[in-house]
Amino acid sequence: MILGIESSCDDSSVALLDLNLNLVYHKKISQELEHSKYGGVVPELAARLHTAALPNLIKEIKPYFKDIKAIAITNQPGLSVSLVGGVSVAKALSIGLNLPLIEVNHLVGHIYSLFLNSDESLPLGVLLVSGGHTMILYVDENGDITTLASTSDDSFGESFDKVAKMMGLGYPGGAIIESLSQKSSSDRYKFTIPLKGDKRLEYSFSGLKNQVRIEIEKSIANGSQSSDFADIAAGFQRAACEHIIDKLKKICKEKRFKSLGVVGGASANKYLRAKLLEICDKFDMNLLVAPLEFCSDNAAMIARAGIAKYQKSKFINPKELKISPRSSLGSIYL
Ligand code: KG4
Ligand code: ZN
Secondary structure: OEEEEEEOOEEEEEEEEEOOOOOOEEEEEOOOOHHHOOOOOOHHHHHHHHHHHHHHHHHHOOHHHHHHEEEEEEEOOOOHHHHHHHHHHHHHHHHHHHEEEEEHHEEEEHHHHHOOOOOOOOOEEEEOOOOOOOEEEEEEEOOOOEEEOEOOOOOOOHHHHHHHHOOOOOHHHHHHHHHHHHHOOOOOOOOOOOOOOOOOOOOOOOHHHHHHHHHHHHHHOOOOOHHHHHHHHHHHHHHHHHHHHHHHHHHHHHHHOEEEEOHHHHHOOOOHHHHHHHHHHHOOOEEEEEOOOHOOOOHHHHHHHHHHHHHOOOOEOHHHHHOHHHHHHHEEEO
């Protein structure tokens, strides 16, 4: 089996996936509660919590040490101080147990969340929506990745986090804003869709966030009725999702993907999923989504990406493994 370790942001996670794709062990210790009072991830706190959590998870899989064939570790992109926690543990295990080490790009890990139970099916268009990224990618039949669109400021998930923070509702904001939106039956907040009519194939959420901030402030000044917040949340979610769909439609029209994969923590959003189903219907695309449990950061997807590289003997010397806060996407097998 392949051991996967993930610590790129605020989740410490360890998984064991055997070469037949049976998930033998998977656990994730989330730091959401600890960060929620600050309205976002505090890097120094994240680092300390990874250092406490990872050794405990590794202790739990000790009985399987003899069955592990290689260790797959997220080394980019992410928070440096978080990445270093998992990478140190992976290097120590690689040297101590004399096991090959496999570096995994976190974004490639998200793509592999689509193939936890199956072989890769390529080529594939991918919408990646997470806390750190908003991208449309194309993965060709050889696994080479091209970036077709990305965001020039905030990411989709991050904009939900910031709206929740402005409403004083905690972190992470995605699920909070989604469930608050479900309480609204009004479409009275009609925010401007970012870059609508603009030819650029890119995303931007900072202007929308600003429009939302103004309405939140007005609502607070008027006595902050809680129904206002639900309606604002619903208006924001509609606009953010429409922005995603608007640019995606343009790309799909041109590229004609056979399949569209949707990955990342924010791909759990049901309103977005419903809109994606509509666009897949329109362009006759097959929609691939990860099981809800594996949309957000997890080590199972890292182990799965590790298996693909293990089969191609793509190993790295522990002395040469470095972390990088930014990502260089090339191929899912690199
Ligand atoms: O992939 P992920 O776990 O971490 C990163 O790699 O960033 O994604 C976490 C992000 C957070 O910003 C969170 O608010 C967002 O995904 N998210 C959502 C939903 N569930 C999680 N955003 C919108 N709607 C959701 N239901
Ligand atoms: Zn992620």
